[in-house]
Amino acid sequence: MSKLLAVGTVAFDAIETPFGKTDKILGGSGTFVGLAASKFGVNIGIVSVVGGDFPQSYLDMMNDNGINTDGIEIIKEGKTFFWSGKYHNDMNSRDTLITELNVLEHFKPIVPEAYKNSKIVMLGNLHPLTQASVLDQMTETPKLVVLDTMNFWMDIALDDLHQVLKRVDVITINDEEARQLSGEYSLVNAAKKIHAMGPKYVVIKKGEHGALLFSESGMFYAPALPLAEVFDPTGAGDTFAGGFCGYLAKTENISFENMKNAIIYGSNLASFCVEKFGTQRMEELKNGEVEERLRAFKELTQFDIVS
Amino acid sequence: MSKLLAVGTVAFDAIETPFGKTDKILGGSGTFVGLAASKFGVNIGIVSVVGGDFPQSYLDMMNDNGINTDGIEIIKEGKTFFWSGKYHNDMNSRDTLITELNVLEHFKPIVPEAYKNSKIVMLGNLHPLTQASVLDQMTETPKLVVLDTMNFWMDIALDDLHQVLKRVDVITINDEEARQLSGEYSLVNAAKKIHAMGPKYVVIKKGEHGALLFSESGMFYAPALPLAEVFDPTGAGDTFAGGFCGYLAKTENISFENMKNAIIYGSNLASFCVEKFGTQRMEELKNGEVEERLRAFKELTQFDIVS
Numbered sequence: 374m375s376k377l378l379a380v381g382t383v384a385f386d387a388i389e390t391p392f393g394k395t396d397k398i399l400g401g402s403g404t405f406v407g408l409a410a411s412k413f414g415v416n417i418g419i420v421s422v423v424g425g426d427f428p429q430s431y432l433d434m435m436n437d438n439g440i441n442t443d444g445i446e447i448i449k450e451g452k453t454f455f456w457s458g459k460y461h462n463d464m465n466s467r468d469t470l471i472t473e474l475n476v477l478e479h480f481k482p483i484v485p486e487a488y489k490n491s492k493i494v495m496l497g498n499l500h501p502l503t504q505a506s507v508l509d510q511m512t513e514t515p516k517l518v519v520l521d522t523m524n525f526w527m528d529i530a531l532d533d534l535h536q537v538l539k540r541v542d543v544i545t546i547n548d549e550e551a552r553q554l555s556g557e558y559s560l561v562n563a564a565k566k567i568h569a570m571g572p573k574y575v576v577i578k579k580g581e582h583g584a585l586l587f588s589e590s591g592m593f594y595a596p597a598l599p600l601a602e603v604f605d606p607t608g609a610g611d612t613f614a615g616g617f618c619g620y621l622a623k624t625e626n627i628s629f630e631n632m633k634n635a636i637i638y639g640s641n642l643a644s645f646c647v648e649k650f651g652t653q654r655m656e657e658l659k660n661g662e663v664e665e666r667l668r669a670f671k672e673l674t675q676f677d678i679v680s
Numbered sequence: 681m682s683k684l685l686a687v688g689t690v691a692f693d694a695i696e697t698p699f700g701k702t703d704k705i706l707g708g709s710g711t712f713v714g715l716a717a718s719k720f721g722v723n724i725g726i727v728s729v730v731g732g733d734f735p736q737s738y739l740d741m742m743n744d745n746g747i748n749t750d751g752i753e754i755i756k757e758g759k760t761f762f763w764s765g766k767y768h769n770d771m772n773s774r775d776t777l778i779t780e781l782n783v784l785e786h787f788k789p790i791v792p793e794a795y796k797n798s799k800i801v802m803l804g805n806l807h808p809l810t811q812a813s814v815l816d817q818m819t820e821t822p823k824l825v826v827l828d829t830m831n832f833w834m835d836i837a838l839d840d841l842h843q844v845l846k847r848v849d850v851i852t853i854n855d856e857e858a859r860q861l862s863g864e865y866s867l868v869n870a871a872k873k874i875h876a877m878g879p880k881y882v883v884i885k886k887g888e889h890g891a892l893l894f895s896e897s898g899m900f901y902a903p904a905l906p907l908a909e910v911f912d913p914t915g916a917g918d919t920f921a922g923g924f925c926g927y928l929a930k931t932e933n934i935s936f937e938n939m940k941n942a943i944i945y946g947s948n949l950a951s952f953c954v955e956k957f958g959t960q961r962m963e964e965l966k967n968g969e970v971e972e973r974l975r976a977f978k979e980l981t982q983f984d985i986v987s
Contacts (some may be wrong), residue, residue: 463865558770561908582889585906594980596901599892601868633983667985673901674981676940678974 375516376416377622378488379406380507381497381611382477383421383431383445386651387457390464390605398651399431400456402497402521405608407440408655409615409642410495412663413623418488420444420507422480424451434656443485451476464603465580484510492625495618496520496541497611501533508540517627519543520572521614524550538571542627545576545614560585561592574632576617578610586636588629595636596673598644598666605650609643612655616642641666682823683723684929685795686713687814688804688918689784690728690738690752693958694764697771697912705958706738707763709804709828712915714747715962716922716949717802719970720930725795727751727814729787731758741963750792758783771910772887791817799932802925803827803848804918808840815847824934826850827879828921831857845878849934852883852921867892868899881939883924885917893943895936902943903980905951905973912957916950919962923949948973 381403388395403421410417418441425447432442457471482503489512496504498521508518520541526534527550538544544567552558555566564575564587575587581603583596616639621627624634641663648654688710695702710728717724725748732754739749764778789810796819803811805828815825827848833841834857841861845851851874859865862873871882871894882894888910890903923946928934931941948970955961 559906559908559910561906579889582886583903592906592980593983594903594906596890596903599866599868599899599901601866603866634985637983637985673899674983676900676944676981678941678944 374415375492375622375625376418376488376490377410377493377495377618378418378420378484378491378507379403379410379495379497379615379618380420380482380499380504381406381495382454382499383419383423383427384454384456384477386607387455387471388605388607388650389459391460391462392604393650395650397455400607400651401454402611404435404652405611405646405655406495406497406615406618407435408438408652409612409639409646410619410622411438411440412616412642412658412660413619414439415619415622417441417619417622418444418485418491420482420484420488422446422448422476424453424476425449427453438656441485441488444483444488446483448476458607460606464606482507489513492516493618493622494518495614496537498523501526501530501537505533505537505540508537517542517621519545519614519618521545521611522550524553527553535570541572543574543576544572545578545610545617547578547580547610551575551577561587564592574629576636578613580606580609584613584636584640586632588632591629593629593633593636595633595640596670597640598669598673600644600647603647606647607651608655609646612646613639613643615639637667637670638663641670681722682799682929682932683725683795683797684717684800684802684925685725685727685791685798685814686710686717686802686804686922686925687727687789687806687811688713688802689761689806690726690730690734691761691763691784693914694762694778695912695914695957696766698767698769699911700957702957704762707914707958708761709918711742711959712918712953712962713802713804713922713925714742715745715959716919716946716953717926717929718745718747719923719949719965719967720926721746722926722929724748724926724929725751725792725798727789727791727795729753729755729783731760731783732756734760745963748792748795751790751795753790755783765914767913771913789814796820799823800925800929801825802921803844805830808833808837808844812840812844812847815844824849824928826852826921826925828852828918829857831860834860842877848879850881850883851879852885852917852924854885854887854917858882858884868894871899881936883943885920887913887916891920891943891947893939895939898936900936900940900943902940902947903977904947905976905980907951907954910954913954914958915962916953919953920946920950922946944974944977945970948977
């Protein structure tokens, strides 16, 4: 069991979908990564920042799920990061209604002593310099550094992104972002160019179309499980990443073969995340349900051709 | 080895892609279905119509590939169906530049005597009444009827489409068309509604995102093989359908389990089709290449989780 450190946002979300809307509920990339990884019973610490308005009950829930929250700084006089968005009828696109950075604006992650020797580090979607500052604090070189990013950082901080990518083993990114970062339309060629920037593994997230994992010599595809109802897609990508890291931390095996299993588990957990608003489904999720859904993934993908 | 009958277009295409452009070359859904199915060494007959301008050499090529062309009517005083299109840089969308129906406008398919007892019938993308007229000519009820259609027929001949669907076992359709036909956004729910219209199996083609096969109780996913270069997507969907039918005809097994293999083979053959303009790659394709690519599909999709 490897120690896992994840840096990311812990936030309030207000979400509107064709199925309903919420008031401010718990959200944030660090929250979803933590909840997903916690399903593997690993030692996971979250590094983030919240304001004085952040309820203790949310921290208690995370602790109850085995998530160490010592690295979540509380700025009493500040307000927690708040995002509000509205999904379109197709659930694949959304409009951001409100983004209040609040305490996130001057976020300087501080890694707790106990997590400075974490074997796996997940750098959530933040400014590349913020991501780099987490690596700078590690006292031992992690076995695996996973980085998530987005087009916004390519637009405003591309040089910084290139610098931190040199220190990264796995990048998770969506298909359009992979094309933007590489200048290549074909995802095969995009992955090749991104390998050359540093990451030996490239995970391309395609939402309802699944995810592709590229190593320098192989590729693997994990479908998204087709669902009758997608209730709220918020956090699905972070849940995917948390499941990926959590599985690798549990199995202590970062081979390409085991990464295949890790993205299947990531896709598995993400398929639950979207079934209810916010973190609700992930909070109530039982291990038995995950194993049952693993069978559904096998039925969906495994074939036996005798040629 | 089951006898296979395919009705579809045999046509001239003129294609422009970011990689180049062609003069009038051989195209048409029937052509691509036939070439794909012929890779399985099955007895396949094509029913179509061409004009006096259609070169004998194209018919010779089909015959050399084991395709029976007795059902391709030649209207000496007419001109062959001609389609011209230009693909955008992303290769996923295209503009139709020219559509000259010519002899296709009054196409009345005539099934040759020798194919009226075919076990598998593939109804290419034509007017639903034209598709129905093929089934009317069969002297024995086929074991499996596969129908391809598109949004155009839903717009102008929906009632006729519903009538023929009652006689169909497998429908192949793209994701947007499945949503249009069913009125459901979720593909799981769309497939359920389409099952109720007749087809026990629904194959949803998602282009570069692969294909989904739904039975009334199960689902299976065949990815498209990620390629470094997609040269010309024309005919990929028909090649997929031809591979699907050809494999089922060869193995004489129309169980859901075997249909899984069939869509993997369909996706396999389609991945070759796009590598060169028109039918070129399919004409030169060797069985050894197909088997080698099958290994690539296994590496792409197969995992072994010990939980």
